[in-house]
Amino acid sequence: MGIVQNRNRLEYFEDVVHVHTTKGFFIIDLEDVPLLENRSWYMSGYKCAYPAAGLCKVVPGHGKYNRQYSILYFHRHVMSTPKNLECDHINGNTFDCRKVNLRNCTKKENCLNKKKTTKEATSIYKGVIKYRDGRWDANISTNGKARFLGRFESEKAAARAYDIASIKYHGEFGSLNFPRSDYT
8 A cells, every 4th residue: 555645643453543633533444544635634513523624626717715615524435425315324423434334325314323312301212201100102203203102111111112113114224222133
């Protein structure tokens, strides 16, 4: 492999590389180091950061101040994601840009893989809420419709019911409360 000029510090491991930025590091496959090219990579965004590099293009025929700026996201770059698709981080970690953790998908499929986000909910599990009698309800949304999955004595039982429904309705994109291997 030729020498790749890079503005970020690279830390090499067996088959992965940590690309250090001012806000931490992101992980890439060893074979993808040439894709870093001679760019300065940083973490874009506020709540959900993505490894990115700024691109500047001078528009021909215009003055020296007429430049077009855009952002190159590493996960989209490594997967050659078309503009009409999104690039999903399977494990939800946006710093993990190994190809085994990335897949191109539609916006709808990408939304299915979202983790539980409500912090003020009554349950620690996705798709589960505490009913007023102390039991636990499991619910899931499919194609814009809410589905009631049942009322359960334990929070974990309701979470498992949600997981089974998520696998049924959302397939490989379904976000689960427990490891997928528990259901195979």
